[in-house]
Amino acid sequence: xxxxxxxxxxxxxxxxxAVSTRTASGMIGQVVPPLLWxxxxxxxxxxxxxxxxxxxxxxxxxALAQVAFLIPFTSMFSGINVIVDKDFGVLRELLVAPVFRAxxxxxxxxxxxxVALVQVAILVGFGILRGAEFDTSPAGVAWFLAACSLLSLxxxxxxxxxxxxxxRQEAYGPMIPAVGVTPWFLAGSLFPITLLPAGIxxxxxxLPWTHALALMRYGMMQDIDPGLADIWGMDSNGTMALxxxxxxxxxxxxxxxxxxxxxxxxxxx
Amino acid sequence: xxxxxxxxxxxRKAYTGGLEALKGISFEVAPGEVFGLLGPNGAGKxxxxxxxxxxxxxxxxxxxxxxxxxxxxxxxxxxxxxxxxQDSVLDNDFSGxxxxxxxxxxxxxxxxxxxxxTASLLEIMDLTTRAADSVxxxxxxxxxxxxxxxxxxxxxxxxxxxxxxxxxxxxxRGSIWNVIRQLRDREQVTIVLTTHYLEEAEAVCDRVAIVNxxxxxxxxxxxxxxxxxxxxxxxxxxxxxxxxxxxxxxxxEARDPQVIGGTVTVPLQNGSQDTGAIIEAVRGAGVSLAAxxxxxxxxxxxxxxxxxxxxxxxxxx
Numbered sequence: 001x002x003x004x005x006x007x008x009x010x011x012x013x014x015x016x017x018a019v020s021t022r023t024a025s026g027m028i029g030q031v032v033p034p035l036l037w038x039x040x041x042x043x044x045x046x047x048x049x050x051x052x053x054x055x056x057x058x059x060x061x062x063a064l065a066q067v068a069f070l071i072p073f074t075s076m077f078s079g080i081n082v083i084v085d086k087d088f089g090v091l092r093e094l095l096v097a098p099v100f101r102a103x104x105x106x107x108x109x110x111x112x113x114x115v116a117l118v119q120v121a122i123l124v125g126f127g128i129l130r131g132a133e134f135d136t137s138p139a140g141v142a143w144f145l146a147a148c149s150l151l152s153l154x155x156x157x158x159x160x161x162x163x164x165x166x167x168r169q170e171a172y173g174p175m176i177p178a179v180g181v182t183p184w185f186l187a188g189s190l191f192p193i194t195l196l197p198a199g200i201x202x203x204x205x206x207l208p209w210t211h212a213l214a215l216m217r218y219g220m221m222q223d224i225d226p227g228l229a230d231i232w233g234m235d236s237n238g239t240m241a242l243x244x245x246x247x248x249x250x251x252x253x254x255x256x257x258x259x260x261x262x263x264x265x266x267x268x269x
Numbered sequence: 270x271x272x273x274x275x276x277x278x279x280x281r282k283a284y285t286g287g288l289e290a291l292k293g294i295s296f297e298v299a300p301g302e303v304f305g306l307l308g309p310n311g312a313g314k315x316x317x318x319x320x321x322x323x324x325x326x327x328x329x330x331x332x333x334x335x336x337x338x339x340x341x342x343x344x345x346x347x348x349x350x351x352x353x354x355q356d357s358v359l360d361n362d363f364s365g366x367x368x369x370x371x372x373x374x375x376x377x378x379x380x381x382x383x384x385x386x387t388a389s390l391l392e393i394m395d396l397t398t399r400a401a402d403s404v405x406x407x408x409x410x411x412x413x414x415x416x417x418x419x420x421x422x423x424x425x426x427x428x429x430x431x432x433x434x435x436x437x438x439x440x441x442r443g444s445i446w447n448v449i450r451q452l453r454d455r456e457q458v459t460i461v462l463t464t465h466y467l468e469e470a471e472a473v474c475d476r477v478a479i480v481n482x483x484x485x486x487x488x489x490x491x492x493x494x495x496x497x498x499x500x501x502x503x504x505x506x507x508x509x510x511x512x513x514x515x516x517x518x519x520x521x522e523a524r525d526p527q528v529i530g531g532t533v534t535v536p537l538q539n540g541s542q543d544t545g546a547i548i549e550a551v552r553g554a555g556v557s558l559a560a561x562x563x564x565x566x567x568x569x570x571x572x573x574x575x576x577x578x579x580x581x582x583x584x585x586x
Contacts, residue, residue, distance in 0.1 A: 008375055012375075015360070015371060018362070018363070019360075023362075090358060090360040090371075091358075092324075092354055093352075093358050093372070093419075094375070096323065096324060096352045097347060098344050098345075098348040098375070098376060098377070099344075099375060268323075268325065268326055269325050269326070
């Protein structure tokens, strides 16, 4: 039964990857702004402003924030492919293929996640070359990758849903920065969320960006407050990391579930 | 009797908002048959194909394709069918060969078989030398031939062709018709074809269902439909009011005279021997004739008689 349900997922996943890699300009274009931050702006900010906390390596802090910038941006950007597939591409062919329809958005989500992880690897690599000090212990990397993957799936679910509901490239385009980037400013990217105005801080607690970023810092920056206590208000970082991980799993499950439901509704009249 | 490969009984489809696209149509398609759904745009042809290919949910009715219920067993239906859509539906980021390979993997065609069938179908469709090229560089006819090859790759029991030649020039249209005829003979596949081209229905279909406003108004072999109508048509181009000619024709008990602009058409039941009497009666009623012609009747004449409109949508007077 599971084999039947997942049949076609691999083929569709490889297709999505192939489509993404054939539009290299898009992949590169998405990496350039965060790379500019990692290579130029973050060191400059570190030098000019120092840090909100002398114990925090602000350059590494901001470099990780760029990972949380890049992933949702890539997800939102990939929503365009959903519209292109619908309007000019092969979606109708896929809809008459003997695969479960849910496999189509799920394969898209996994393909986009893979692309995002490759982009993150490039970003982290350049960050290390520029002097960022990441904790690369297996456990730390595992937390980091889990956060990246779940943030990608969560935000891709949003992107696919919006692309299906909006349906037109010209109307979807403005949503890329609005939805893909705006929450990043509220997620503790450049400073802890406790420094946000009252009210907005509460909003930030419900953003997957906030949880993902705190988890990334928990995994990749040793001996600092990763921001988990600002979210959960507990003492144990391990417990709070687990809670944020579960929150991200819930976000990913919810947004992908909604995306699949919308896909079903839109693809079968 | 042979078990039908497609069985449709009382199919209804009402879209949100109340539009009733299909109003209870029923038909069967025998294995190996080329079955045409002929009708104007908006008649319900594409909706019918949508239901049969599981992309449109029926509101009511019992529909089976290759022995599988389209609602309860959509995956089984999709495994047994291939579809060529009205609009070109190719993966534009890939070559022709890559489009075929994607289809083969999705339809679980074993690798060796996929390789052999791909080569064979590319050869039949005259695309072998262009297989490695991006489909963005293909002409409309090449894209359509590739789509037909793709739909046949998994050796489906039923092939759906939704307006397969729309937008193609006459020469390419003729070549697609040849391909369809070859497929029927070579692949033993059942073909359901929608079209609003009369000549296409006559040229390639074993049976034709004429669809109008969500209903099947006639269903038979093209020749039988034409013979029931009259194998020839007399066209009278009238100077003055054509209604006078119609009055004269009705007094002759001529069957179903129709008026299009200044031309009156009359089906000829007994061949050309009716012609003289009809012309004489019209002239005897004081109607002046600018031109007279006898031509073979077409499915358009049948459609006009049944609906009062031409297939291109012009109403009759």
